Amino acid sequence: MPDLGLDVLFKGKNMLRLLGGLWTAVEISLIAVALSIPLGILLGIIMTSKNPIVKAVTRIYLEFVRIMPQLVLLFIVFFGSTGALGWNISGELASVIVFTAWGTAEMGDLVRGALISIPKHQYESAAALSLTSAQTYIYVIIPQTVRRLIPLSINLITRMIKTTSLILMIGVVEVLKVAQQIIEANRMTSPNAAFGVYLAVLLIYFILCWPISLLARRLEKKWG
Amino acid sequence: MKKIKLFTAAALALSAAFALTGCGGADDAATDTAADTASGTDAVYRTIDEIKESGEINIGVFTDKHPFGYVDENSEYQGYDVYFARRIGEDLGVKVNFVSTEAANRIEYLQTGKVDIILANFTVTQERAEEVDFALPYMNVALGVVSPESAPVTTLDNWDDSKQIIVISGTTAETYLTENYPDIPLQKYDTYANAKNALENGNAAAWANDNTEVIAYSLQNPGYVVGIPTLGSSDTIAPAVSKGNETVLNWLNDEITALGAEKFFHEDYEATLIDTYGPDYEDQLVVESGAAAQQ
Structure with missing residues (x-):
């Protein structure tokens, strides 16, 4: 069997370090998702507004955050905020801000789509039953929207976890950076470590994201 | 009118959320002190006295460049640059906070004052010297x-x-x-x-x-x-500081000159580089007291 360099994974604290890096990535994703969901719902409701100014502003925000590569956003927030505003924020905080801004935009668009997809007769039937507009939202519209939203927002979590591999560029040591550190520190003794370590990283991402993805698919089938 | 109100409320909620994440995420003491000084003066960088006073120095190093700057299996920073960084901390009497940098973002770290010194195998060039200030070299x-x-x-x-x-x-x-x-x-x-x-x-x-x-x-x-x-x-390879940070630059130059007397960088080579380059390259690679710059 060829040497896959798997031994370096069990050297010293390497496995713990990889898991520590994973926790950093997961923590940032989870905080960002937790903030993105309420903010995204708010943004989505605002986006269904008929006011052209509100529409334009939210549209510009959405497109800006979506079109900009996440790496550029990270650099703008991490270095730009210090250069332009004199705030010295940590790499972790910059990541949370960027991922929240991005998640809010994505979530907002999902919410907008879900709200629009509720057929008009649902509103009209609710009105016919003499429900107030608040009651219409609470008992009729929101339960249906949430069902459509949950699978989609769970997918957003997996996308965020995967995108955290970019935050190593602003000095946050997450799972991929730890992997590169391990490979480099052992490049003389285990020249093949790159394969084994990246394989471990692949498995780690997979083990983390696959159940989330399965859950999303299951909920989609059940409620979709 | 109602919609505009709604929008303002959303904007407020958004900024409040950012402020909240600010409280949750800013657990890094090193960046807190740096932020305080940065808002106190116009300069992005900290002077040598401010560093000594804070008791901590932020040094940007590579974490995946064996044998100059890397992290070993016990999460310890190691390498030629790190060995020198530790000595700087010792001589200043402060704790060293190592910051993980990449080749592509070393200058930005200094320009924004997010680190006090870069010791990341940084080659001195004309263009870079316009963006950052280099101290005396310690390697060829x-x-x-x-x-x-x-x-x-x-x-x-x-x-x-x-x-x-x-x-x-x-x-x-x-x-x-x-x-x-x-x-x-x-x-x-x-x-x-x-x-x-x-x-x-x-x-x-x-x-x-x-x-x-x-x-x-x-x-x-x-x-x-x-x-x-x-x-x-x-x-040559030299430590770099933020453009205009004269106190730290002068301190580093004095330090490098003084370390020449005890052949510190030869000691550093023998501790960190000899396994990689062998003894043959020692005199070619090592620069003591910034000798090459003065020739």
Whole structure:
């Protein structure tokens, strides 16, 4: 069997370090998702507004955050905020801000789509039953929207976890950076470590994201 | 009108949320102190007195560049640059906070004052000297090109356009090749580990980098040779500080001069580099008291 360099994974604290890096990535994703969901719902409701100014502003925000590569956003927030505003924020905080801004935009668009997809007769039937507009939202519209939203927002979590591999560029040591550190520190003794370590990283991402993805698919089938 | 109110409320909620994450995420004491000083004065950087007072110095190092700056299996920072960084901390009487930097973002870290010193195998160049201030050098380098033994690259003249050369973004090799060999197609990678993987996967004909790197690489990886050991003019590696940070710059220069008396960098070489480059390269690579700069 060829040497896959798997031994370096069990050297010293390497496995713990990889898991520590994973926790950093997961923590940032989870905080960002937790903030993105309420903010995204708010943004989505605002986006269904008929006011052209509100529409334009939210549209510009959405497109800006979506079109900009996440790496550029990270650099703008991490270095730009210090250069332009004199705030010295940590790499972790910059990541949370960027991922929240991005998640809010994505979530907002999902919410907008879900709200629009509720057929008009649902509103009209609710009105016919003499429900107030608040009651219409609470008992009729929101339960249906949430069902459509949950699978989609769970997918957003997996996308965020995967995108955290970019935050190593602003000095946050997450799972991929730890992997590169391990490979480099052992490049003389285990020249093949790159394969084994990246394989471990692949498995780690997979083990983390696959159940989330399965859950999303299951909920989609059940409620979709 | 109602909608505008709603929008304002949303904006407020958004900023409140950001403020909240601010409380949750800012657990890094090092960046807190840096922020305080940065807002107190116009300068982005901290003076030597401010560093001493805070009891901590932020030093940017590589974490994946063996044997200059790397993290070992026990999460300890190690390497030639790190050895020097620890000595700086010791002589200043402060704790060293190591910050993980990449080749492509070293200048930004200094320009924004997010680190006090960069000790990340930083080659002194004219362009960089306009953005940051370099202290006295502590090492010599030139560029080198490593290629597979089966197809060694020994010259860059009459280059076959169908072949590419690997470089790491933001390194001297990238600048040199872009300026002097604009026709050679470059394959750029952001991290050292990725560039190395690319060469090993045969994605390109050769890899251009600092000659120390390529010499070490060929010694450790049978099947690869340094076809071009010195390319371009020979350069030096030096600590860098934010542009205009004279107090830290002067302190570093005095420190490097003083360390020459005890042959500190030879000691550093023997502790960190000898396993990689062997004893033959010691006098060529090491610079004591910034000697090369004064010649």
